[in-house]
Amino acid sequence: MGGIGAAQDGVSAMTGRSPWGSGGNDGGSDDGASEGGEPAGNGDAPEPEGKADKEERRGPRNPWLPSGDTPPPRRSAGIEDIFRNRDQRRPGGGGSGGPGKGGGFPNIPRRPDGKSWIPLGVGVAVAALLAMSSFHMLGPKEQGVVTTLGKYSRTIDSGVSMTLPWPIEQVQTADVRSFTVDMIPDNDNEKLMLTSDKSLVDLSYLVRWNIKDLKNYTFRLADPQETVREVAEAAMRASIAQITLNDALSGSGRAKVEQDVRERMQRILDGYRAGVSIQGVEIKKADPPAKTKGAFDQVNVAQQESERDRSEARAWAQQVIARAQGDASAFDKVYEQYKLAPEVTKRRMYYETMERVIRDNDTVVAEKGVTPYLPLSEMKRRAQPAPGTATDPGATVTAPAPQGNQ
Numbered sequence: 459m460g461g462i463g464a465a466q467d468g469v470s471a472m473t474g475r476s477p478w479g480s481g482g483n484d485g486g487s488d489d490g491a492s493e494g495g496e497p498a499g500n501g502d503a504p505e506p507e508g509k510a511d512k513e514e515r516r517g518p519r520n521p522w523l524p525s526g527d528t529p530p531p532r533r534s535a536g537i538e539d540i541f542r543n544r545d546q547r548r549p550g551g552g553g554s555g556g557p558g559k560g561g562g563f564p565n566i567p568r569r570p571d572g573k574s575w576i577p578l579g580v581g582v583a584v585a586a587l588l589a590m591s592s593f594h595m596l597g598p599k600e601q602g603v604v605t606t607l608g609k610y611s612r613t614i615d616s617g618v619s620m621t622l623p624w625p626i627e628q629v630q631t632a633d634v635r636s637f638t639v640d641m642i643p644d645n646d647n648e649k650l651m652l653t654s655d656k657s658l659v660d661l662s663y664l665v666r667w668n669i670k671d672l673k674n675y676t677f678r679l680a681d682p683q684e685t686v687r688e689v690a691e692a693a694m695r696a697s698i699a700q701i702t703l704n705d706a707l708s709g710s711g712r713a714k715v716e717q718d719v720r721e722r723m724q725r726i727l728d729g730y731r732a733g734v735s736i737q738g739v740e741i742k743k744a745d746p747p748a749k750t751k752g753a754f755d756q757v758n759v760a761q762q763e764s765e766r767d768r769s770e771a772r773a774w775a776q777q778v779i780a781r782a783q784g785d786a787s788a789f790d791k792v793y794e795q796y797k798l799a800p801e802v803t804k805r806r807m808y809y810e811t812m813e814r815v816i817r818d819n820d821t822v823v824a825e826k827g828v829t830p831y832l833p834l835s836e837m838k839r840r841a842q843p844a845p846g847t848a849t850d851p852g853a854t855v856t857a858p859a860p861q862g863n864q
Contacts, residue, residue, distance in 0.1 A: 591624035599635040601672045604628070613672055630676060634669040637737060640687055642694075650747060651695050657703035662743035663716075665690045665723070667736050674733030686727070686734060693722040694739075703746075712741045 569575055596602055596616045604611045606627050614621075614629070621627040641664045643649045650658045667686055669675045679685050697718045698706060705711030719739045727734050746754040796803040 588623035592620055592622065594619045594621065594629050594631075596631055597633075599633050600631050601634045602629045602631040603672055603676050605630070610673060610677060632669060632672055632675070634672055637666045637668050638683070640665045640667075640683070640690070641742075642687060642690055648748065649691075651698045653698055653703045653706055654700055655702045658747050659698065659703060659706045660743070660745045660747055661694065661698065661706075661741060663690075663694065663719075663739060663741045665736065666738045666740075667734050669733060670735040671733030674731050676733075678731050678733065682732060682734065685730070685732060686723075689723050689726050690719070690739070693719045693726065696722060707744050707746070712744065716741060 567575065569578075594602060594614070595618055596614065598616050600616055602614045602619070604614060604621055604627055606622070607625075611627065619629075621629060641662075643662065648660045649662060651661055653659055665686065675682055694715075697715050700718075701711055701715065706715070716739045720736050723736045723739070727736070745751065792803070792807075
């Protein structure tokens with residue numbers, strides 16, 4: 459403690475005041491009190507001090523306070539003073555609030571009556587928003603459902619329509635004239651269905667539908683598109699269960715199934731009051747299950763081969779029948795001539811028969827007492843041209859017919 463007191467006495471002797479400052483007096487005096495609280499002198503009046511002495515007694519100037527000829531009363535700097543002086547030291551001078559004053563936002567112009575433009579701008583923006591929410595332009599294929607405070611009010615058609623501003627009335631629009639096409643299934647997975655003969659068939663089909671009542675479509679069903687897909691699958695399974703596998707795989711049975719599924723779907727959706735119109739159902743693929751496809755292919759090949767054989771047999775039978783009918787007709791004609799002249803007809807038939815027999819034989823035995831045989835082969839050979847010669851440039855040389863036993 460003795461050392462601290464000696465240091466304080468030394469500082470007091472050099473500056474003529476307490477080392478802890480004046481405590482806030484403007485004149486820089488320390489009230490003539492020393493560290494111990496005793497008068498500085500022995501009761502004598504203090505001598506007048508000059509300006510230099512006053513500056514000396516005031517001590518170092520606070521760097522956070524503004525400079526001037528007459529410094530303000532000395533006190534500790536507050537947070538407001540620190541930020542105020544910092545703004546004043548920026549390039550351009552001055553605090554915030556105007557252009558060129560070193561920061562902040564520029565002053566917003568005032569109206570002639572001195573009021574701000576902000577309330578008027580906000581009012582104009584709100585009025586424009588309300589006006590825009592009151593007019594609605596719908597396309598040629600669209601309709602809109604108007605709800606008043608969340609409750610259905612009416613349905614508006616295409617064109618320009620006007621409603622109360624939002625949020626009093628709201629409009630939900632939808633395309634009611636374009637067709638929606640759903641492919642079932644929507645991927646490459648199998649969709650197996652059971653036929654009437656307890657067989658499985660893999661089906662892939664599409665459904666075309668559109669909206670016929672926008673009010674029911676919007677408020678009756680939570681998910682209209684998913685409902686249509688589920689109804690389509692239920693109707694298809696019910697229709698496939700009434701036909702055999704061959705009818706399901708063949709093209710002849712598909713048309714009936716498609717028509718039945720469309721009518722069944724429309725009845726179910728009308729019962730739901732779904733507001734949906736089914737335009738058509740088309741089966742894209744009807745195949746046996748993938749695991750049994752090889753066996754089905756072999757069966758199909760065997761059926762095709764059997765059908766081909768039956769077709770060939772039917773064709774041959776028709777040819778035989780036609781030939782028999784031709785022979786019978788020729789015989790009838792000959793018989794008609796025979797009834798008119800029996801002897802002539804017999805002789806003519808005899809000659810025609812002998813002509814066919816002799817034409818195919820080389821040796822013919824004649825009647826007894828004339829000649830033992832007729833050398834037909836020799837006669838044919840003489841009638842034919844010699845080998846290597848041709849009477850006609852375009853004629854073909856043929857070899858002589860073989861001779862039979864004489």
